[in-house]
Amino acid sequence: MARVKLTDVTKTYDDVTAVNNMNLDLKDGEFITLVGPSGCGKSTTLETIAGLTKPTSGEILIGDREVTNLPPKDRGIAMVFQNIALFPHMDVYDNISFGLRLRDYPKEEVDERVEEAARFVELDGMLNRMPDEMSGGQRQRVAIARSIVREPDVFLMDEPLANLDAKLRVNMRTELQRLHKQLDTTIIYVTHNQAEAMTLSDRIAVLNTGELQQIASPLECYNQPNNRFVAGFIGSPSMNFAMSTVGEGRLETGGFDVDFDIAAVDGVGTGDRVEMGIRPEDIYLTENSEDALDPSDPIGVETDVLEPMGDQIFVYLKPLTAHDDTGMGEAEQREGLLMSVDPDTDIAEDQSVEVVFDRGQMHLFDADTGDALSHGVVKGTAATTESGEDSAQVD
Amino acid sequence: MSIDAQTHEDAETFDDRDDEESKSPIKQWADDWIRNPEKAYAVMLVFMGGVLLTTTLFPLYWLFAVAMAEPGQSNIPLIPNQIDLSAFIVIFQQVPFARFMFNSLFYATSVTVIVLLVASLAGYAFGRLDFRGKMPLLFSLLVLSFFPPATLFIPLFRAFNQQVPMLGVFTLPVELYRTPGAVIAPISAFAMPLAIFILTTFYSQIPDGLEDAARIEGTTRFGALFRVIVPLSAPGVATAGILTFITTYVEFFFSFLMTGDRASDWAPIVNGVLAFQTRYTTRYDLQAAASLVAIIPVAILVVVAQEKIISGLTQGALKE
Known part of the structure; x- marks a missing residue:
């Protein structure tokens, strides 16, 4: 020993x-x-x-x-x-x-x-x-x-x-x-x-x-x-990532917007480029939004392919709209999302649904360096953010 | 159209029958063989096997026939008149034939041991390590092995016998001529490249994991080589060893010239065979008997080695 x-x-x-x-x-x-x-x-x-x-x-x-x-x-x-x-x-x-x-x-x-x-x-x-x-x-x-x-x-x-x-x-x-x-x-x-x-x-x-x-x-x-890198490597299936721009009270990605309070996250200002990440289990159908710690406003998406795993179903989601003001390529704008839902959920392929993100579990990363900026983007999670920043210094 | 086709068909059958009749026996024979290739293979096998056996075994039989003949008899019958094995005893009585044999076996064994040791180290380095100049070194080894050994005889003879400075730098401390060293040193060097190439190939195939495991368990690199890599390369080591042994045992040039004529001067077996040839008489029967006896060690080795050269030892050892 x-x-x-x-x-x-x-x-x-x-x-x-x-x-x-x-x-x-x-x-x-x-x-x-x-x-x-x-x-x-x-x-x-x-x-x-x-x-x-x-x-x-x-x-x-x-x-x-x-x-x-x-x-x-x-x-x-x-x-x-x-x-x-x-x-x-x-x-x-x-x-x-x-x-x-x-x-x-x-x-x-x-x-x-x-x-x-x-x-x-x-x-x-x-x-x-x-x-x-x-x-x-x-x-x-x-x-x-x-x-x-x-x-x-x-x-x-x-x-x-x-x-x-x-x-x-x-x-x-x-x-x-x-x-x-x-x-x-x-x-x-x-x-x-x-x-x-x-x-x-x-x-x-x-x-x-x-x-x-x-x-x-x-x-x-x-x-x-x-x-x-750690966010994407740990966890299976992998975390969803989307390049986004910080707008007025919301995060604008190519395919969808997520509303959040900018003041809750230190060091992020309007117009900044960040990469948001959210795990499949932190995306909920709107009717189940009460399960989320801090649900965002509903986001309209379309289901693509379903993968029933037995204990859960993986649902591939396509954003409905593509913004033109992001300056990103078409492919990047319509990046898909992966959501996991309970196996008894009533859901079908090619169906329009509304989902919410659990903002308490959303991660923001610096668009250039990939360093974590925040774990959770609501005020109540400031402590988590702090310790997250701390551990980010361990090298 | 249909009439044409009919005619054509007819013509063909007719032609065929015509061929059959006009064919010479040889043509029919060839036809038969083309239709039944296995017949041809069987005949070829018997024929080639017969040729091979005759060319390899007949000389041995002829030696035996000569050994059976009366001393001085020049007309050797194909079937010996009498079976008299006394020649095989006389050779040991007239000259110290056992000592001649021992000398040759001693050369063969020493060279084999030296070659396997040195070539193992070289094979390990070439097969398992990465170092600068590996390819040039291997290549120069290959080039060296192409040199006819005879071209090196004069300089070596002078170095061993007259103790001239080698490369103009140093002289050998002792006179090697008429000692085993004068034979073992050059033949080891000549046998080395082939052994290195064989062992390099074998050692490079032993998975790194096994060597790593041995080193973690407590061996040095040398320990891993001799405890794990060499035992697992047994077929390769056996091949290299047997080739070296036989090459040395049957080597004539250096072992004959670097030693004296007498058994006590470390003369090899060829001197033992030649010892039955005096200025006035040549005992062909004894020479033949001596030659047969000289073959025995190599024959035994080949028979034993056949069992030894087995592979598949590493099968199932690793999941890759």
Whole structure:
């Protein structure tokens, strides 16, 4: 068990910067997830912590030791890989005991620890199997047993569930949670799967193009995203965005206007260009507007395609009118919106409906930098706005 | 129209029958084979197989026939008059043939060990690392392997025997001539490029994840190479090793010229075979027997290696 601290870690390959000035400070026993799209530098960050890649500059601390230049074997870490990476020429026992045998542990202790680890991942009785005789889930458990048997200070997991089928993935996710609860070890987990990130972690670190966008609890990332990237990346389906201009008491996008009190949002004045964002679940049909914290005036739209998901219906909405005074292209003017409604809602395709936005859940982002300006655009949410601004400073 | 067609059809059948009658046996034979290609394949298989077996096995049989003949007999019958295996014992009594064999096996083993060790390191670097000048280096290795070894004999002989300064810079500390080093060093160098190319290919195919896993678990890069990469590349290592072993064992030029004639001078097996040739007589029967004995180690190796050269070891190891 140990804390992990990255200070100004940068990794460049020739002319590509994979990780740029990464600062992370992980508490002892914390489960932290690095998320981001492909190529965002999350795996590279993990590799620098593991010691498989040497950072171009910066410093890495595990516990109180500086490990920047130590080889992987001396860092007190264990790692679970996306491709599982069991040694195919060794049976389960040899795979799990590999690290212990390299460190010359006495035979009895090796046996004891391997048995214990195998019991922990429910693989007892399979110690003589070869990896190619096992299923994907069993192999992944062997890999986990191999990593816990040495009792490392930090676990690194590089998309460990990515190659498993959907059902197994959910099972293993639960097992990982159990593992964290029982071992109480620092875990750094890399994934591009949001569900894993949201359900498993104490904190999520969102990365993009090698830079840390936000590090906060899953709910904070969801409700108070630092910037447009985090807002769009966290949450499925993704948040609706619309470029808009601040008008007199309203927000004018290409296809619709949303009324709001400009005075409620600091630093926004009439004529400013901002990007508004609203999640599908924060758009309501007018008849359900009482469910919204702070409903806007009704907005006329037309339904496009419905996607019934069972527990909810995703409704694609097309704006009815297009303003001509925004100076935006036709395509941008008629950007669609996604709304989620209860499955028993009476709604059909190609139908004119009126919807309201929950202004308490509307986000405004700077049109140029993408930084969050406000979470919620009503007076009562000023506190949220404040903390949102605060977390926007975390970098 | 219909009459025309009729006539035409008739003409065709007529022509056919005409052909059938006028065809020579060879033509009919060819026709039959074209219609039944499997017949042709079967005949070809027997024929080619027969040729191959005859050309490869007959020399061995002929050696055996010579070994069975009386000493000094020049007219060797196709079928030996008597089966007398005493020649196979005499060769060990008349000359220290076992020592000659040991010398050659010693060369082959040492060269194989050296080549596999060095080529493994080189193969790891070329196959798994990215570094500047990788391609030029590999290319120069390829170019070097095209040099006929004989062209390097004179300079090497002088360096080993007369201890002239190499490159005008340094002399070898000891005289290598008539020592195993004079054979092992150059042959290792000549066998190296091929082994490096084989191992580079194999090592580059081992997934990075396995090496990373080994390093995280506690090995160094070297440890990962010898504990994980080499065992998983067993077919490649076996191939490189066997090729090197056989090349060295049957090597004539350097092993003959860099050593003395006597077994105690580290002479190779070819000297053992030639030892039955004196100024006045040549015991062809003993030479034949010695040649047959000399083949045995390589024959055993090939038989054993066939079992060893197996792949599919990495199958199912990784989900990619």
